[in-house]
Amino acid sequence: xxxxxxxxxxxxCKSGTSVKIECRSLDFQATTMFWYRxxxxxxxxxMATSNEGSKATYEQGVExxxxxxxxxxxxxxxxxxxxxxxxxxxFYICSARDPNRGLGNQPQxxxxxxxxxxx
Amino acid sequence: GDSVTQMEGPVTLSEEAxxxxxxxxxxxxxxxxxxxxxYPGEGLQLLLKATKADDKGSNKGFEATxxxxxxxxxxxxxxxxxxxxxxxxxxxxxxGYQKVTFGIGTKLQVIP
Numbered sequence: 294x295x296x297x298x299x300x301x302x303x304x305x306c307k308s309g310t311s312v313k314i315e316c317r318s319l320d321f322q323a324t325t326m327f328w329y330r331x332x333x334x335x336x337x338x339x340m341a342t343s344n345e346g347s348k349a350t351y352e353q354g355v356e357x358x359x360x361x362x363x364x365x366x367x368x369x370x371x372x373x374x375x376x377x378x379x380x381x382x383x384f385y386i387c388s389a390r391d392p393n394r395g396l397g398n399q400p401q402x403x404x405x406x407x408x409x410x411x412x
Numbered sequence: 413g414d415s416v417t418q419m420e421g422p423v424t425l426s427e428e429a430x431x432x433x434x435x436x437x438x439x440x441x442x443x444x445x446x447x448x449x450x451y452p453g454e455g456l457q458l459l460l461k462a463t464k465a466d467d468k469g470s471n472k473g474f475e476a477t478x479x480x481x482x483x484x485x486x487x488x489x490x491x492x493x494x495x496x497x498x499x500x501x502x503x504x505x506x507x508g509y510q511k512v513t514f515g516i517g518t519k520l521q522v523i524p
Contacts, residue, residue, distance in 0.1 A: 299455070327511075336501065336516040337456075386455055388512075401512060403448075405455035 296320045297389050299404025306377060307412055314372045314407045316387030322367035323389035327401065328360075331384040343370040377411045384408055414439040418502045418515035425492055425522050433487040433518045435476075435502035443504040445469075445478055445485040450499045450517070459487075459500070492522045 298317045306312055316326055324345045329337040341362050342350040349362035359381075361373040370389075374381050388401035418435040425431060437445065447459040447469070460469030465480035474489045485502060502515040 336514045339511060342511070388456075403456040408453075 296391070297387065297402040297404045299387050299407055301407060302405060303408045303410075305410045305412065308378050309376055310411075312374045312377055312409060314374075314385055314387070314409075316370045316372070316389070316404055318368045318389045318391075318402070321389075321391040321393060323370075324367060324392065326364060326370040326387055326389040328362065328370075328372050329386045329388065331386060331406075337386060340372075345370075374409065377409070379411045382409055382411045414443070414504060414506075414513045416502050416504055416513055416515035418500075418518055420516060421499075421519035423518060423520050425520070427494055427522055427524050428491045429522075431487070431489040431492045431496075431520065433500055433502075433520070435485045435487065435515060437483050437485065437502075437504050439483075439504060439506070441506060442480065443506045445476070446503045446505065446512075447474070447476055447485070447487050448501040448503060448514075450501065452498070456501065492520070494522045494524055496520060497522045 296319050298319055300315045304312055326343040328340045330340050331337045339352050340355045343362045343364040345364045345367050351357050364370040384406050386406040388403045390401050415438045444463045446461045448456040449459045450456050460471040462469040462478035465478050468477045476485050476487045478485055499517045499519045501517045503512050505512050
């Protein structure tokens with residue numbers, strides 16, 4: 294079964310709305326979670342690394358004030374797209390690594406993704 | 413920096429045809445290599461992996477061999493099914509780091 298749960302799976306909102314996406318690890322505690330964005334016909338691009346109890350680490354070119362990440366507990370990270378606009382429409386996927394497993398075995402467990410559509 | 417190059421799709425095959433999706437990588441050192449599969453409307457699932465040179469990963473009839481000399485990790489399947497239709501991502505990861513580097517993804521369409 295799924296070990297990482299992502300919610301919601303699909304969101305349709307008006308421009309200017311803020312949207313929160315949740316990522317939960319179900320069977321393990323994840324000190325680190327990752328947020329990816331997938332554009333049509335493109336690969337997954339890492340947006341940021343979410344660290345429990347500290348600030349997220351953002352990849353170059355990702356706006357920190359636009360994509361707010363909060364990792365308040367060992368099983369939950371949230372991504373908030375603030376004042377979303379149509380260009381923010383995309384597929385967002387989170388992942389988490391089980392620290393009890395070796396990196397080579399299962400580097401990350403992925404959520405099912407969130408399809409965000411901004412009208 | 414590290415990168416993964418895989419063939420662009422879509423790849424369209426008839427059922428029971430042979431599949432090869434090419435993947436090569438550029439990295440300093442010897443990463444672990446992975447193939448992920450993304451079915452329509454779903455997230456990524458690990459399909460198979462190889463952690464060192466000459467290792468062969470296999471799962472659900474798919475295979476890929478870690479070739480250090482050609483820095484490749486091509487995905488193969490002898491007989492594809494309609495249910496194999498998905499997007500396949502080649503990826504690499506260095507031990508000690510947590511950032512996974514993905515290829516662009518190859519969409520496979522299998523027609524009856």
